[in-house]
Amino acid sequence: MPIDQANLNPKYMKGRKLLIEQVNIPGIETFDVYRKNGGYRSVDKAIKTMSPDDVVEEVKKSGLRGRGGAGFPTGMKWSFLAKPEGVPRYLVCNADESEPGTFKDRYLMEYLPHLLIEGMITSSYALGCNLSFIYIRGEFMWILDILEKAIAEAYAQGYLGKNILGSGYDLDLRVMPGGGAYICGEETALIESLEGKRGNPRIKPPFPAVKGLWGCPTVVNNVESIAAVVPIVNDGGDAYAQIGIGRSTGTKLISASGNLARPGVYEIDLGLSVEEFIYGDDYCRGMANGKKLKACIPGGSSVPILPHYLVTKTAAGEDRLMTYESLSDGGFATGSMLGSGGFIVFDEDQCIVRNTWNFARFYSHESCGQCSPCREGTSWMEKVLYRLENGQGNLRDIDLLAEINKKIEGNTICPLGDAAAWPVAAAIHHFREEFEWHVTNKEESQTRNFGLSKEPVSA
Amino acid sequence: MHRSGVMIKVTIDNIEVEVEPGTTILNAARQIGGEVVPPAMCYYSKLPGTGGKCRTCLVEVAAGSTADPRPMPKLVASCSTNVMDGMIVKNKTSEKVHENRGGVVEFLLANHPLDCPVCDQAGECHLQD
Structure with a gap:
C-alpha cells in the first residue's frame, strides 16, 4: 500500500x-x-x-x-x-x-x-x-x-x-x-x-x-x-x-493503522498525549467516517489491548501520553505498552473476539514449536477462540482461555509465548462482556457486532 | 570425588547437596535422587544441546546464589540452568511449580495420541505417571 x-x-x-x-x-x-x-x-x-x-x-x-x-x-x-x-x-x-x-x-x-x-x-x-x-x-x-x-x-x-x-x-x-x-x-x-x-x-x-x-x-x-x-x-x-519526558527520550516512529481518518507513519516526540495523536490535526485526525473509538492497541499486536475509556486517560484519570511509562501505567489491569509503536485503532464496528482470534491464529502459526507451552498453548487458544467467534463456544471456554494463558506466560524459552498470551488475557479482561455475548447470543453474534463496551462503574 | 577441589553447595527442597561447578539443577537433584528429581522429557545427557524444550522440569529458584540471593523472577528449566553456590531451589515444595508443571503436562497431553500400547516409550514414559 x-x-x-x-x-x-x-x-x-x-x-x-x-x-x-x-x-x-x-x-x-x-x-x-x-x-x-x-x-x-x-x-x-x-x-x-x-x-x-x-x-x-x-x-x-x-x-x-x-x-x-x-x-x-x-x-x-x-x-x-x-x-x-x-x-x-x-x-x-x-x-x-x-x-x-x-x-x-x-x-x-x-x-x-x-x-x-x-x-x-x-x-x-x-x-x-x-x-x-x-x-x-x-x-x-x-x-x-x-x-x-x-x-x-x-x-x-x-x-x-x-x-x-x-x-x-x-x-x-x-x-x-x-x-x-x-x-x-x-x-x-x-x-x-x-x-x-x-x-x-x-x-x-x-x-x-x-x-x-x-x-x-x-x-x-x-x-x-x-x-x-x-x-x-x-x-x-x-x-x-x-526531547521527551522522563526516561522516554527522543522521537519515535509510530505506525498508525486501523479505523483512523489518516493512518500512516508519524514521527512523534515521546510525551505527546494519546488524545492529540488520535484526534490532532497534525496526526491521525480522528476516527474514519465519524465512528466512535472502541479500542486501541498502542504498540503492536503483542501488547495488551485498551478499551475506549482507558485510551486517552489512565485509570487514575491522568492524561495518557505516548511514553514507555504512561502507556504501561496501571500494569496489566488498566495499562498497555508502547512496544514497537504499531498503533492499531478499532472503531465501534470491529469485533474484539474476531480480532483476538486473528492474533491467536497468527501466533499459533508463528510459534517455532520448540517448547511445549507455546507450541500447544497457542494452537489451543486459537481453537477455543475460533469456537467462540463462530458461535460454537460456551461460557467455560472463556475461563479456559484465561487458564491456558496463565500456563503459557513466563514458562517459555522466548517472549513469543508471553506475546501470544498477553493480548488474549487483556481482551478477556476488558471485553469479557463481549465474549459472553458471543456465547449467549450465538446467532446474533454471527450477523452483527457487539458495539462499545460499557465503562465499569467505579465504586 | 573432590576432583577440582572446589565444590558448591545447593539446597533443593530443603536438602543440601554438594556438586561440582557447572552441574545443572536437574543433575544436582539427580544426585539426591527420589522425589526431589524433576521430571524431564526432552533432556538426554549424552546429546549435545539437549534439554530446555519440554518445560516439564521447571523449578523455582528462591535464591540465586550466596553472592546474589535474589530469587529468579520466572520458573527456570532445571536441565539447562547451572547451579550457583548457595542456590536455593524449590521443586516439590513450590505451589507455583506444581501448577505450571501440571499446565505443561496438560499441554503435552492435549495433542497427544494416547496409543500407549503401540508406543516404544510405553512403560518408561513420564506422561503415563
Whole structure:
C-alpha cells in the first residue's frame, strides 16, 4: 500500500523530525542527494573526532531506548558487549519487522536507506565491529534491492570497505534476507537464522552480548534504534535527551493503522498525549467516517489491548501520553505498552473476539514449536477462540482461555509465548462482556457486532 | 570425588547437596535422587544441546546464589540452568511449580495420541505417571 505523501509533508507537522525530516526530498534514496542534505555527517564526526567509547557515551547520555519493542536502553546494551581480545564482534540490525500493525522500519528503509546505513557505520564504529549485518525480513525483497544499491554507493564513496575515510577503520556491511518467519525477530532466533540454521530461539543465558553470532559477542538492534544514533551523534546525546519526558527520550516512529481518518507513519516526540495523536490535526485526525473509538492497541499486536475509556486517560484519570511509562501505567489491569509503536485503532464496528482470534491464529502459526507451552498453548487458544467467534463456544471456554494463558506466560524459552498470551488475557479482561455475548447470543453474534463496551462503574 | 577441589553447595527442597561447578539443577537433584528429581522429557545427557524444550522440569529458584540471593523472577528449566553456590531451589515444595508443571503436562497431553500400547516409550514414559 503506497503511503500518502501528503501525510508526511513537514509543513503539516509540528515538532522536530529527527529521522524522517528529509523523506520528501526527491532522490533522497541516492547517495549524492542524501549527502548534499547533510547525510553521513555523523560518520565524519564519529570517525574523525570521536573515539568509539565517546560514541557509546553519547548514546548512553541520550537515554535512547530500544525501539524494537522491549525498550531496553541501547547505550546500556552496548556497554554490556563483551570485548575479549582477538574475537570478532558483530552488530546485527534487526529489520525483521513482522509484528502485525508495525510498519515503521519498512518505511524508513524504503525511503531513507542511507540513514540506516549511516547509523550502521557509526554504531559499528562505536562497537568496534568489522563486519555487520542487516537481517531483513523475507517478505521485504524489494527493500533488499534498495539497501544493496545504497550499500554499493556507500562502498563506492569510501564510507564502507577498507580504511574508511582514511582512518584505518574497516567495515563490511551485508544484507541478509530471512525466510519470513515472525520468530526470527527474536534476537537469538535471528542469530540462528543468520548462521543458516532454523530460526529457533536459543536458551538464555548465554546472552548474545557474550555469545551470539558464531559464538562471538553480538549486539542486535532495531532499525529505528540504529537510525536514531545518527541524530544523537550529530547533535549530541544531551540534545536528544531534551526531547521527551522522563526516561522516554527522543522521537519515535509510530505506525498508525486501523479505523483512523489518516493512518500512516508519524514521527512523534515521546510525551505527546494519546488524545492529540488520535484526534490532532497534525496526526491521525480522528476516527474514519465519524465512528466512535472502541479500542486501541498502542504498540503492536503483542501488547495488551485498551478499551475506549482507558485510551486517552489512565485509570487514575491522568492524561495518557505516548511514553514507555504512561502507556504501561496501571500494569496489566488498566495499562498497555508502547512496544514497537504499531498503533492499531478499532472503531465501534470491529469485533474484539474476531480480532483476538486473528492474533491467536497468527501466533499459533508463528510459534517455532520448540517448547511445549507455546507450541500447544497457542494452537489451543486459537481453537477455543475460533469456537467462540463462530458461535460454537460456551461460557467455560472463556475461563479456559484465561487458564491456558496463565500456563503459557513466563514458562517459555522466548517472549513469543508471553506475546501470544498477553493480548488474549487483556481482551478477556476488558471485553469479557463481549465474549459472553458471543456465547449467549450465538446467532446474533454471527450477523452483527457487539458495539462499545460499557465503562465499569467505579465504586 | 573432590576432583577440582572446589565444590558448591545447593539446597533443593530443603536438602543440601554438594556438586561440582557447572552441574545443572536437574543433575544436582539427580544426585539426591527420589522425589526431589524433576521430571524431564526432552533432556538426554549424552546429546549435545539437549534439554530446555519440554518445560516439564521447571523449578523455582528462591535464591540465586550466596553472592546474589535474589530469587529468579520466572520458573527456570532445571536441565539447562547451572547451579550457583548457595542456590536455593524449590521443586516439590513450590505451589507455583506444581501448577505450571501440571499446565505443561496438560499441554503435552492435549495433542497427544494416547496409543500407549503401540508406543516404544510405553512403560518408561513420564506422561503415563
